[in-house]
Each structure stands twice: as C-alpha cells, then as structure tokens.
Amino acid sequence: MIQKKICMVGAFAVGKTTLVTRFVQSIFSDKYLTTVGVKIDKKSIALGDRDVNLILWDLAGDDSFNKVRMSYLRGASGYLLVVDGTRPITLDTAIGLQKSVDEFFGKGLPFVLLLNKTDLTNEWKLEEETIGALLEKRWIMMKTCAKTGEGVEEAFLTLTRIMLGG
C-alpha cells in the first residue's frame, strides 16, 4: 500500500472543503479547520493495479501562508491549489502560495491547480493572460465544480499520477 500526504491549499472561501467533501472518507468535523487549522481526510485511489491512499490535509483557507500553516505542508508529496474562478484575487493568492511552497521545500512540489466553481462560468473573471502565463509555465490546470463534482476525481487521479510518476 502506497500512502501519500497531499494538501488542499488555496485562498479563503474558494471551496476547498466543499470540493472534496463528497469524494473523501472523513471522520473529523469541519470545526477542526477553525480550531486546529487543518482537517485530515482520506481518499483511496486505484491507479492501474496500484492502490494509493491519499491522506488529505485540508488546510484552513487563508490569503497568505503564515508559519503555522507552512508546517502542515511538511512531508507532503503534492497539493491541490484551489482557485475561485469568480474571484481573480484568489488566483493571485494561489500563485503566491505556490511560490511560498516551493521556497519552503526548496524544490518544486507536484501540484494541480483547480479552477473551481465552473457552475458559475459566466461569472468567471480570470484574465486570459494570467492563465496563459501559467500554462506557459507548464502548470497543470483543471476545472472543477463543487456542486456537480465535475473534475474532482480526475484532479485526484492526475495529482497521484504526477506524484508517483514524477
């Protein structure tokens, strides 16, 4: 059995928790997020003939990582960087966060950028330029929807594939 620690990272209220709620096993309540600042869930993935247990650290949303939150990232094999498609500022935060994480680890940690809230695509305000720049940097981006669950499974699979393959 392969186990991997992954984190959910993103700005406040981008829908990190809601996004995964339906897809993970959970025994802890959401109040852990506001008390301890982190909630642990589990996601089992079958990748080919390999079973992978993703231990998902859902970090309390904040616009900037402080020291406390960085320590939660220690030992992670990858992370899901979540952005609210209707709030461009959250993309900026995500970019900042990604930078901080790389600095913290001293290397590039596998991640997948999730552009959340596809149900509100008509309200999306992300600038094409910014997206294009990220694509140029070979960022892996996926569109997800917390309401329909669209793209979530794929996101987990993609991240796992990167982590194991990388």
Next chain:
Amino acid sequence: MSDPHTPNNSKGLPKDDTPDDQLAEIRSLIIGPNQAQLGKLQERLDNPELFARDISRVLPEAVILRSSQDKKLATALMSTIEEVVRSSIKKDRGTLVGALFPVMGPAIRKAVTETFTKMLQSLNQALEKSLSLDGLKWRLEAIRTGKTFAEVVLLHSLVYRVEQVFLIHKETGLLLQHVAGEEVAFRDADMISGMLTAIQDFVRDSFGMQKSEDEIETIQIGELTIWVTQGPELILPAAIRGTAPEELKLVFQEALENIHLEQSDTLESFDGDTAPFETSRHYLKICLQAQYKTKKQKLSPFLWILLGAIIIALGSWGFCSARNHLRWANYLKKINSERGVIVTDAGKRDGKYFISGLRDPLATDPMAVLPDSKFDSENVISHWEPYYALHPEFIIARAKIILNPPETVRLELINNVLHATGSASHQWIAEAYKIARVIPGIAQFHEKNLIDTDISHLTTIKNWIENQRLRFAVNSINPVPGQNDTLRTLAKEIRKLQALTQFLDKRFYIKIIGHTDQSGSEKKNLALSQERANFVASVLIIEGLKGINYKAVGVGSSESLCEEMAEKHREFNRGVSFNIILTDRPTTKGD
C-alpha cells in the same frame, strides 16, 4: 648544513677550489649511487599529498602503538574531537542524533533502570498507602455510577490497557503500521495518524517551540492517555486506558529503536510505501502484550468490615444461642420444680423450642412464666394434658373450689381426711359431707369439729322460750296485765322455731306448764294450773300458732318455780312456763 663544515674547509682542503665545489665533489663520490633515491625521498617529504599518503599507511598502526604506550594521543585528540562533535551538532544535530539513537537508548536505559527501580519502590509504597482512600473513593464511585467495583478499579489505576499503537512516519504523518487490542473500537487509523501529527505541529507552532526535539510526549483525555514515543524518523503513539506504569515507556522506546534499526534503509528512501513496515508489526504487538497488570488486591476495608460483621453476627448468634440454651434450661428447671406440672418431653425443633406434659388445671401456667425466663412465647410451642395432682395443697385448693366453703370454715387434709373446722350453715355442712368424698384425693370428710350455725340458732331460741314466765293473779286464770307483748314475742319465736326445725328436719313440741302457789288445795290448784296452761295455749293459737305440737299441762303447786318465802315468791309461782322437746324423728301430736 653548510655551517658546520666551514672550519674544516679552512684547514684540510686545497685553497684554489672553493669549499662548495669540493663539498659537492665529495658528496658525489660518497652518495652518488643513492642520489636518485634521496631525491625521491626529498620529494615525498616536500610533497604534502605524497607525505599524507605515506602517513596514512602507518597511521592506524601508529595510533594503536602510541595508545598502548600512554594516553598522550587521547589527550592530544580530545579537544579536536570535542570540536568535531560540536561542529557536527552545530551543522546538523539530526545526523549525530540519528546515528547515536539506536545505541543511546539502551545505554541510557541501563543507567536509568537502577534509579528508576528505587523510585518505583517508594512510589509503590506511596501508592499502597493511598490505596485505602482511593479504594473507598472508588467504591463510592461504583455505588454512584452503578458500575461494578471491578470495573471502576479497571478504569482507574490498578489495570491499564494499551488499546492501540500507531507507527507514524514523522515527516509526512503517514501511518506505517497500526495494531489494536482485541475488542477495541477504533476509527480510521490513517486519518488519526495525520491528525496526531497535525496536532503536534499545531501545538509546537502555536506555542512557539522551534526546536525539533520539542515534541509532544503525552496527551491526556480523561481516562485515555496517549504516550507519544519519539524517534528521529518515526513516532510511536500508544493509546492507553488507565494508568500505565512508567516502565511501559521503555517497552515503547525499545520497540521504536528496533524498528529504526531494522528499517533504517527503508526510512532513508521512504516514498509512501508502507509494505516494508509489515515486518515491524510484531514490535508493535509487543507493545500491546505488556498491558494487563493486575495488582495484587489487598483485602479491601469493606471486606474486612463484611468479615467483621459476619464474625459479630456469628458471635451474636452464638451468644444468643448459648444464652437461649441457658434460659431454656433454667426454664425447664423451674417448670419441673413446679407442683402439678409434669414435663414429659422438651427440646428444640425447626428453630423453635417445644415442651409438653401433664398439668393440673390449678397449677402454674408454664406459658405464663415464660416472660420471667425472658423467653418470647412465640418461640415456644407447648402442649399440656390435664390431670389431677394429689399434692395436699392441690386437694385442698380443689376442695375449696368445689365446696365453696364460707369464710368461717377452715379446711385441712390429714391422711386423706378432709377436716373442716369453724362454723357453717347446716345446709353447707350437709352438702359438703356428700360431695367431699368424691373429690380426688379425699377419702373422708370430718365435720365433727364444725359448728352447725342453724342448730346453734335453734338452741338459742329454745333456751329463750324456756326462760319465759307468764304471771297470773291470785286464783285467776287471766295473766297479770301488761304481758301481751311477751305473748306476741313468744308466738313469733315459736314460729321461728317451727321454721328452723322444719329446715333441720326435726320435730318439736311445746309443753305449756301451768303453775299455782302453794296456797289453796292441791286439787283446786291442779285445776287452776291446767286452766292457766290452756289459756296460754289458746292465746298462742290465736296468735297464729296453728299446727304446732303442744301439750298444756297443769302441775298445781307441785313443781313450784321457787320456794315461797314471801308474797313475791308466791307471785312468781303463779305462772305458766314452757318446755321445748326436740326430736329427730317425726313425733305424733301430743294428747
């Protein structure tokens, strides 16, 4: 080198050659063949690399050689090694700690064990002293919560149980292995491991603990304690219910050290694959096995109280039993000494005393004297058959009940003869005489010394009548006036006499005797006296004395009542007197 040769050159060498040339010539002559070797030697000395290589060849031997000779080498190296260690720690303490971890533990343990053993002993004593109070407290808790005392003790200090043991990769918080005791309910261990790590990070960061060795060692929640044993790469949290002894930490520590030792390569290249740690599972199981420690239970104070109560109860029962036995014996003795009671059987059956026998109805009631012997009548069953006791006091008592004698009668039994003394009515005497002899124990009734009050009365009346005199005038058949009352009283008394004699079954007749004085002729006197007697008889008949036997006779002066010395004597002789004749047999009426 050149200086020492200078004086020689000035004395023994040709003056046209310079001393240096000469010296060179001589040198070439002497060491010419070895010149190349010397050159090489010089080069090896001058070249640090070559020189170092040469020294490295002999250094281990040299160190060994010198170390065996004295301790100068150690002294010389001491400061250097200290500096090396210091630098190493400064650079990355993890390396040294990681390297020393497998050996440090046992070494420290050995040193600590002895101290710890001593400490444990004193701790045990302290615990034992506190046990009594705790014991009492737990019992109260058991009563309050409705749990058994054993459960309460189990949940407190006497028993502990390691319920779960986790082996967690320190950096990632990933669960490598997990074992749980039987019947232990647990939730997803993977997530719990992550959360435990998160909480540790949370606490460390929240309280500004920067150093990596600042780690959570204990988490206490109610009765559950989590001991977190820390290693360089792994942590081993163990969930313990109850109060575990400190030495259990050594068990955890040893397990963790062994896992570190065995898995050092795996840990170095850990990429999330937990399969290799399967082999470490048995170390975790050892941690589960050392769980139950039942402390030798001291005899609890409550048990003492219970035992005491039982002993007191038994003692009381024994005492009561012995006391009852004694009382019963005294009671039987008392009953046996009673007249009129014959005990034929007595004893104890089905927890109750019983007594049976014969009892004269006049004897003391055996049940009535039970309270005197401090016995509850409810605990005694008695059965008595009636019988007549022939003790004199019982015969007399029985006679008194049957005969019901008046107070004037005293009864006495002498040789089965009932003697009655005093006085009683004629009727009582007659009945007593008839009944007495059928009373058990009485052969005869002796009433001779008993005065018949009716007979006495009869005699009194008879005597009174016979003392009466009716006086008459000279030569007259009429009584001297003023004697009517006497006549009436006479008649009344005679009627009494008549009734009494009838009652006494006797017969009587009255002899009415007429008298005269001695004056006159006897013939005339006889006639006169007869007339006087007849007159009185007729008066008495008129007064109502019908049907009585009487005889009126005139005796003239022949039976003078007194000698006639004077007129008053003659007056006395002129009268009528009475004589009562009583007989037991019926008498025929007089002439």
